[in-house]
Amino acid sequence: xxxxxxxxxxxxxxxxxxxxxxxxxxxxxxxxxxxxxxxxxxxxxxxxxxxxxxxxxxxxxxxxxxxxxxxxxxxxxxxxxxxxxxxxxxxxxxxxxxxxxxxxxxxxxxxxxxxxxxxxxxxxxxxxxxxxxxxxxxxxxxxxxxxxxxxxxxxxxxxxxxxxxxxxxxxxxxxxxxxxxxxxxxxxxxxxxxxxxxxxxxxxxxxxxxxxxxxxxxxxxxxxxxxxxxxxxxxxxxxxxxxxxxxxxxxxxxxxxxxxxxxxxxxxxxxxxxxxxxxxxxxxxxxxxxxxxxxxxxxxxxxxxxxxxxxxxxxxxxxxxxxxxxxxxxxxxxxxxxxxxxxxxxxxxxxxxxxxxxxxxxxxxxx
Amino acid sequence: xxxxxxxxxxxxxxxxxxxxxxxxxxxxxxxxxxxxxxxxxxxxxxxxxxxxxxxxxxxxxxxxxxxxxxxxxxxxxxxxxxxxxxxxxxxxxxxxxxxxxxxxxxxxxxxxxxxxxxxxxxxxxxxxxxxxxxxxxxxxxxxxxxxxxxxxxxxxxxxxxxxxxxxxxxxxxxxxxxxxxxxxxxxxxxxxxxxxxxxxxxxxxxxxxxxxxxxxxxxxxxxxxxxxxxxxxxxxxxxxxxxxxxxxxxxxxxxxxxxxxxxxxxxxxxxxxxxxxxxxxxxxxxxxxxxxxxxxxxxxxxxxx
Numbered sequence: 001x002x003x004x005x006x007x008x009x010x011x012x013x014x015x016x017x018x019x020x021x022x023x024x025x026x027x028x029x030x031x032x033x034x035x036x037x038x039x040x041x042x043x044x045x046x047x048x049x050x051x052x053x054x055x056x057x058x059x060x061x062x063x064x065x066x067x068x069x070x071x072x073x074x075x076x077x078x079x080x081x082x083x084x085x086x087x088x089x090x091x092x093x094x095x096x097x098x099x100x101x102x103x104x105x106x107x108x109x110x111x112x113x114x115x116x117x118x119x120x121x122x123x124x125x126x127x128x129x130x131x132x133x134x135x136x137x138x139x140x141x142x143x144x145x146x147x148x149x150x151x152x153x154x155x156x157x158x159x160x161x162x163x164x165x166x167x168x169x170x171x172x173x174x175x176x177x178x179x180x181x182x183x184x185x186x187x188x189x190x191x192x193x194x195x196x197x198x199x200x201x202x203x204x205x206x207x208x209x210x211x212x213x214x215x216x217x218x219x220x221x222x223x224x225x226x227x228x229x230x231x232x233x234x235x236x237x238x239x240x241x242x243x244x245x246x247x248x249x250x251x252x253x254x255x256x257x258x259x260x261x262x263x264x265x266x267x268x269x270x271x272x273x274x275x276x277x278x279x280x281x282x283x284x285x286x287x288x289x290x291x292x293x294x295x296x297x298x299x300x301x302x303x304x305x306x307x308x309x310x311x312x313x314x315x316x317x318x319x320x321x322x323x324x325x326x327x328x329x330x331x332x333x334x335x336x337x338x339x340x341x342x343x344x345x346x347x348x349x350x351x352x353x354x355x356x357x358x359x360x361x362x363x364x365x366x367x
Numbered sequence: 368x369x370x371x372x373x374x375x376x377x378x379x380x381x382x383x384x385x386x387x388x389x390x391x392x393x394x395x396x397x398x399x400x401x402x403x404x405x406x407x408x409x410x411x412x413x414x415x416x417x418x419x420x421x422x423x424x425x426x427x428x429x430x431x432x433x434x435x436x437x438x439x440x441x442x443x444x445x446x447x448x449x450x451x452x453x454x455x456x457x458x459x460x461x462x463x464x465x466x467x468x469x470x471x472x473x474x475x476x477x478x479x480x481x482x483x484x485x486x487x488x489x490x491x492x493x494x495x496x497x498x499x500x501x502x503x504x505x506x507x508x509x510x511x512x513x514x515x516x517x518x519x520x521x522x523x524x525x526x527x528x529x530x531x532x533x534x535x536x537x538x539x540x541x542x543x544x545x546x547x548x549x550x551x552x553x554x555x556x557x558x559x560x561x562x563x564x565x566x567x568x569x570x571x572x573x574x575x576x577x578x579x580x581x582x583x584x585x586x587x588x589x590x591x592x593x594x595x596x597x598x599x600x601x602x603x604x605x606x607x608x609x610x611x612x613x614x615x616x617x618x619x620x621x622x623x624x625x626x627x628x629x630x631x632x633x634x635x636x637x638x639x640x641x642x643x644x645x646x647x648x649x650x651x652x653x654x655x656x657x658x659x660x661x662x663x664x665x666x667x668x669x670x671x672x
Contacts, residue, residue, distance in 0.1 A: 006564070007492060007567055056529045057531055080577070085494070087487055087491075088484070088488040088504065090484065091481040091484060091485035092485070092507075094544070094548075095507075095545065098542070099514065099545065102522040102523055102526060105522045106521065109522060166396055166397055166400075171397065175659075177397050177401060180401040183404055183408065184404050184407075186652060187648045187651065188622075188626070188651070189608060190606075190623040190647075191623070191626055191644040191647045191648045194644050195407045196407055199410070199640070200407060204423075205423050205637075207406075207427070247662075247667060250663075296512055300515050300516060300517075303609060306609075306612075307608075321517040324517050324520075325612075325613070328521065328524075338521045338522065344517065
């Protein structure tokens, strides 16, 4: 991923001690201001003093000021080298303040009993949320569903690969087909939930139900039984995301050097054999990347489930995200919901790490 | 009477037949999948012009088996007739539409700005932030992709409440920027690593600073990649539902939230839902058709190295 080529610049910066002192002053003064404002706000929220703050906004503004001063001071203190840091620092600060801080805060929430509709507010309750989670069959059920949803990627991959092969063949109107195949990816999952889930699959008037009846199914019902509902959700999600894998695989196919396929042809490889012994092994690295990214997106699956089945029938289509969404929407249970999310995050990190380690062996191009 | 002198050999004939059958199979599969992709869009568009009896009878083709009516579009105040008078539903719809537009555009702009700078820095210079070197920093950015939204959602809910950012556009813009930033950095790193460093070296010999070289030399070359990253971010932010549903209530609602809230109400007025859904997907369909090659470029960037 990292490029070997890097820019080496030698600069002779003469930075006066006074300038360095100014830079340090900028950082520390703004940090002191931030600490002061934050302390004042903490004092008010714990009831020790009254400053007339209504929200935590002042702390936010002080934080922004500090972040700006930190970036600016880089140039003041370190000259040209500071200017280089300035490329990465804003993005890094942005991500750190928007993920690391909320995650730490989330950990605090996760170990507390906190119901937003309860006026008593937050109280620390140790591992009680964990115990509740352990005994919550619906959470385990949602996790189990995620396994099935992830496994469905195999089928999606097979379809996406064949579509990519089709688009890579000698065909006319390639651009039309490419645009048409891409369009499902552009549609909002919520709109898709209505377009397909609520109207086209509607039991009486939906065109797909009509088609099913015409094909001889007596009472087409797509969300009645557990497995049928799960499959329908899988199909709808696949419909939106197959183009995504297809495009990555198509790019991979187009990057295969012509000489290789021609040499294989000369050697007598045709049809299936050429595919299995030449194209497929060459496509392994791209396939692994595409599947990994697809898994990441699949683990976030929620919109369709929330809007079409809201987890039903009996939790058969629930994903972890949609389950936590309802836990909050119906019970305002922030503490328990956060604990579930945190456990999910830990599971995902472990799963993805193992998967990436395992995939790294296959993703290396064979030479 | 002419006699045929040249004949196709039998093996050639077999070859022709095989060629034709493979053609038919390929185009058959292509057309089948194109129908699968396009039919839901066609269905939504036509349903928005139908009346209740047309929906129940399953009429499909306008002007042949039903007469298009503006009823569905009237329900969101967008029919030619309704456009001439004031309507509250239209104001509501336009408010959501504006929210979506503003939020998606600003979040994508911010993400492309921050992401391109970071990607450029990471592809050109050696950094050390504490124990983290370049690869660690890249990994740190990309690892954000794994973070499921649900982990951030509830802490943000509480934080935003305290910061009075709940139900504001700014709040959503910040979060959306965060969610698309890893993708932008991925695409842009790939983009910058294809540009030779000699270009900047030459520019610096001519007296430009690092930032000067970046803005005058590198940025124009990397522009197609930036457009690709921007459009991909736009697609993701325009369609985002989860955060919008949790963090907004009345002021900063986006279109997906509006669509979802209408789906919940069980009185099936298909025509108005169809019109609303179609209005929600139309901007991206236009972008998809016009700028397809940028989207493909963006998605292909990470795949092939």
